[in-house]
Amino acid sequence: MRYKARALILLPGFFMSTDQKSIKKVVLAYSGGLDTSIILKWLQTTYGCEVVTFTADLGQGEELGPARDKALLLGIKPENIFIEDLREEFVRDYVFPMFRANTQYEGLYLLGTSIARPLIAKKQIEIARATGADAVAHGATGKGNDQVRFELSYYALEPDIKVIAPWREWDLTSRTALLEFAEKNQIPIAKDKRGEAPFSVDANLLHASSEGKVLEDPAQDVPDYVYSRTLSPEDAPNQPTFIEVDFVKGDAVAIDGEALSPASLLTRLNKLGHDNGIGRLDLVENRFVGMKSRGMYETPGGTILYFAHRGIEQITLDRGAAHLKDELMPKYAELIYNGFWFSPEREMLQALIDKSQEFVTGRVRLKLYKGGVYVVGRSSPHSLYDQDLVTFEEGAVAYDHHDAAGFIKLNALRLRTLAKRARKLA
């Protein structure tokens, strides 16, 4: 127990817990970049433990080959290097279930970063089990939400796993200190990494997010150079693009009639979104750790998907189902944002949401134009929209408009009773 330790000399590692001192093997979420390479080395030198690297392709748009090379260069044994293409699993088992709920955090954010963390954590735990590792480590900082998302997922899957969060432990608290450590440990530093990045980026197949430095003043515009996934609306084509998206049980399965796997479909939507300047969001959000932060999100395909899904639900989902989903969505979004993907309450909500999607099947036509997504048509073999019911003329249909009188009268009854009381008191 660190607070009770009594020691004359503070050796490196003093502030680590007793548990952590005895770490034998750690699975690190490793991107191949400078920061996680420094972490890799720091783990080796501080803990004297074996490091296993895990590098995932979640659609962040980077080659994974260099990550392997760099890991080898930093002394990781070949059998300890794990590289995996998770794009299909990511979209199928994380992104799509989330989109079934029309999930938006704080009314606007499509949760692109949040939804990727549980999957990475899950894979780290699986590798830890496979390799007999007793610890996992991540490169998230001590002020953000990602540390929470990683660690809650770790603990939910492997309750006794040891967790190392270098950014909360080490004293490499300045850019200079980091670079010194890198140089001292023969970690290659790309030229453009010498200077400090003007913002930090997280990216995967669903989105890219940027925050920090040049974005920190929420009164100032996001500079153009921050955007990487979308053309600006101004630069998008002057003619709209029309597409059709097919859904089966709440998940998108085809674009313009072409069946696509989940990741391929999202990739295609990303291209469409990119080209039409869709999915930029400048947001000040509330972090789980307690402060507000300002970020810029680009979710081109996800933004299209969001509107398309709402479109198909409009004709296939019952009102009671739709309103219940809408009422619970903010809580569901909050759970994902806060890192509780692997929690009973998220799974309960998922059961409820999935139950609602049984007939959310059909086709949505969309217009994409200079940043805008417009649903312009929807059709479904399971449509609940009944033209006979809404037509102005009364026909041989189920609706008798005299029923409305009784409906209103009984709905009004308690209000009338209240009004009588008010009158009596007045």
Place this chain on the structure above:
Amino acid sequence: MRYKARALILLPGFFMSTDQKSIKKVVLAYSGGLDTSIILKWLQTTYGCEVVTFTADLGQGEELGPARDKALLLGIKPENIFIEDLREEFVRDYVFPMFRANTQYEGLYLLGTSIARPLIAKKQIEIARATGADAVAHGATGKGNDQVRFELSYYALEPDIKVIAPWREWDLTSRTALLEFAEKNQIPIAKDKRGEAPFSVDANLLHASSEGKVLEDPAQDVPDYVYSRTLSPEDAPNQPTFIEVDFVKGDAVAIDGEALSPASLLTRLNKLGHDNGIGRLDLVENRFVGMKSRGMYETPGGTILYFAHRGIEQITLDRGAAHLKDELMPKYAELIYNGFWFSPEREMLQALIDKSQEFVTGRVRLKLYKGGVYVVGRSSPHSLYDQDLVTFEEGAVAYDHHDAAGFIKLNALRLRTLAKRARKLA
């Protein structure tokens, strides 16, 4: 009681209730158009009662003078003609309170029609009291939501008022029958009203909505000629427009630094929205009376206001407050949509929402471009955004990132306990 009546001859009015037969004076929500003119005459001939007309300017964009002339022409006494400009009251006491909640029905609809009904109903009741009328009447059909909204409001304010809903009572169930009735009763018919309108419109300062006929197939695009309040995004300027909106306690008070009354401000935003192709919505929604319907909404200024308000809340509203609001918004929206503005539960929710807005004060900068509204900056003397807290470097600030370790550990505790149970059972 109509169901118990026993009569040999069915006279006109037989299907009216006993109560209604004895109506002496009725306050009609009168637009001056053909339909409500027919209603006016029908009330006179069917009930033999005195008719009081109430015509409100809610910003629907029509002259009110002709309504007065027409009422006189149809035999309404001058003292029974009430015309009122309600635009400021409408925006101040109905639109703005609703926008404090970021209200969207079914995720998308800004409730432009729903929010106007309670005010009209309230005025009818006030006029009924002032003129000693014992009934009110409206021109809403028997299949829509508006009949519910009008009548729930009537009853909530005056529990014993008699309500006449001609569309549910008369047998003028075809266009032909209506026109015959009009001709027989010397009601002038404008040339363009001879044919049947290809869709019906409701309009006020917040929005215009269209539904029916050409819009009834939700798979088909909304024809261009349906839009009246907005340029198409394609026709909007190629250069973005930037504006600043100032808020005080949750309500917009100024544009580009110029203080404006509520209605003037919304009028200004409508112009900006119109010019930039903002606020079109093609929606299939769930009516309170039980069926789905497809409508087209144009809410140019309201759409800008929605995003602007979210923008200012982002820096001035606490997370706990923001999330609670977001969770309750769907219910609040449903209440307004369903016509329960004058209900205890709507008022309770309003008390909660208003309580949250005390510090929602500041300035939002927005970019308007070809259908899109983008918040690009926000600032406030009451900002909760603390740059010191989010900056990557750790400074002399309140946040100690080691706290995060404990925070995560305790949040994880129950998840770890669950995982241990799962492991035990496996």
Place this chain on the structure above:
Amino acid sequence: MRYKARALILLPGFFMSTDQKSIKKVVLAYSGGLDTSIILKWLQTTYGCEVVTFTADLGQGEELGPARDKALLLGIKPENIFIEDLREEFVRDYVFPMFRANTQYEGLYLLGTSIARPLIAKKQIEIARATGADAVAHGATGKGNDQVRFELSYYALEPDIKVIAPWREWDLTSRTALLEFAEKNQIPIAKDKRGEAPFSVDANLLHASSEGKVLEDPAQDVPDYVYSRTLSPEDAPNQPTFIEVDFVKGDAVAIDGEALSPASLLTRLNKLGHDNGIGRLDLVENRFVGMKSRGMYETPGGTILYFAHRGIEQITLDRGAAHLKDELMPKYAELIYNGFWFSPEREMLQALIDKSQEFVTGRVRLKLYKGGVYVVGRSSPHSLYDQDLVTFEEGAVAYDHHDAAGFIKLNALRLRTLAKRARKLA
């Protein structure tokens, strides 16, 4: 359409809809009592249709044999008499799922009447299909909730079924008129039915409810003679009774170690509850049809079950799961009370609730004493209660109380930021 009909002579049945006039065969929910016997005859004479009777044993405590005899006497063909013991299905598929949610309407009522209606309706529809009937009928009055529950269930299962609700249609609106009709139609009238009952009763295996007449003044005590299912607490034994209830996945399966079928178990609990004066409730509730009503409920076994289920959940259900259930329970209760058992939103909530019950397995010990139910012990192989975690001394356990400091600090961060703003403004 009745409102448009034009007829010189009002024949019996005039106020029925055209549809109903052509009814060929109707399935009546038939208790064998005077009221439903009158309905039976009234259906025959008014509609000239074949009547199929359905009599269910839901544990109301009456013999079903007489119902058969009486139906025969009233001219029902033997093949049109359906009698079924639904007790097991009732408890297994309706009562138990509802109790998984700890369902209480308006904080107190265990929904004994509400939960029985969907099952009866479902069976009527099944019989209608089997016998080729085109209509169903029930004996619920026009002011209560039961008419809604029956009819919403009918329509949800068979959308084009014709529904006859005699109490809303006929003119037998006084006791005298009813008795006259009975006499005229040779319906036997038990001596004690001559006078008017001082209250009306509904009963099944879950509860007995009483309302009306002597109960109508909510300021007056419920008279002793109204109670039928419970001893008064004063008359219950002076010594407490201790029992143990075992649960598996949220459902009770055994009492004092003896495995019991659902209906047998509830029957046993009813006896225990009866003897110990448990489960009386004097309530003024809000009906779906808009008014308040006062009822008296006796739910002896259900009350024990409610507390027992809460007891076992306390040690087996995670906090996140438990709180989510608690938040959604009022809505779930409202749906059942209002008659929406067969609705997508009830089924979605059920999916969520059932998901939570996977590990709600174990034993609860209860003390029953003069109206009170006290959980005095619970144990489970799936317990999440960890004595090591809560003991005052710090041991070799997962909990480090220094983590609490960080936990509090980050939870406090937004509150501190708010306080700083408040101070700045002061």
Place this chain on the structure above:
Amino acid sequence: MRYKARALILLPGFFMSTDQKSIKKVVLAYSGGLDTSIILKWLQTTYGCEVVTFTADLGQGEELGPARDKALLLGIKPENIFIEDLREEFVRDYVFPMFRANTQYEGLYLLGTSIARPLIAKKQIEIARATGADAVAHGATGKGNDQVRFELSYYALEPDIKVIAPWREWDLTSRTALLEFAEKNQIPIAKDKRGEAPFSVDANLLHASSEGKVLEDPAQDVPDYVYSRTLSPEDAPNQPTFIEVDFVKGDAVAIDGEALSPASLLTRLNKLGHDNGIGRLDLVENRFVGMKSRGMYETPGGTILYFAHRGIEQITLDRGAAHLKDELMPKYAELIYNGFWFSPEREMLQALIDKSQEFVTGRVRLKLYKGGVYVVGRSSPHSLYDQDLVTFEEGAVAYDHHDAAGFIKLNALRLRTLAKRARKLA
């Protein structure tokens, strides 16, 4: 920053933060008991700071005089001893507002401990301001909820206050160590405090709670000697007691016609509850810090108040208001339990709740009998219960039971549409 410190010798106080080392004056929540006396001394010796004691009478049932004497004995200056009778403020501003919501945590617990903490914290902060203290301290342990409640309240009221939580900081982690410290520092130890208490107690005017040691096994009965506030139901009188409680705007104001101040009224109810064996609760609950704990609560008067308040609401509160309150109650309870009394979201919910109570005025008659509380009558000048509406006979009242047909038909419309889809798909 403690994690970065580099020091050769670990002096006492090393694990305190730099901030805390410089503490000048601390306001301690001081009970006068052994534990807080040890804390008092420990603060003096460890921090070398001036200690201000605050002792509140919240109705815990202890004399405050000895606390003053003991503080003096331990060297506290007279001007640094603050003793205050908070009973009226406690009940009026904390207990009553909470009871307006019918608040129960996890369905059962009336939050007696939780609701007292914010008030104590508020007073400590006020005294800190008045005396120029820069820190506050409390005697809550590192595993419980109370530390969270105290500290969140401190920070919400005074964002830069320094907080000392001795139980998380010191190394007096065994009973022996505590007693040694006490003896070494001349702190008097009552004879009965030598041994270890078999459970710990918290008490105030609302309740007494016990936990720990003999209560830690949730399968074992609570021993009789743990109860201090109530007779056992078995020992309560064999005759029921009947009382009347009057409410004004949601708060109890009189018993049996005698107007009483909030604290006097609760004291009276406590006596009635005590004598009739009312308000015992054996509970396993979920703590905010992540584990389950088992406690025993006695809330005699509060239990009566809970049922009485539900009783008066039954006739004075509208359905929409009542159901909204019920839906939000679990969240409100969670906020109070977790320590967020001074948070925007709790205040927003309070605004909503208080808004609902405007007409919750009237009289409730209750029967108290051997542990049970039974509402047996309610009346109010503001009653919404309308006997004319519920009576079986149809009279000259507002309710036309034919309206029910239309009401049901429109409520069924979407269900019928769903059923038609299901049939089509089958």
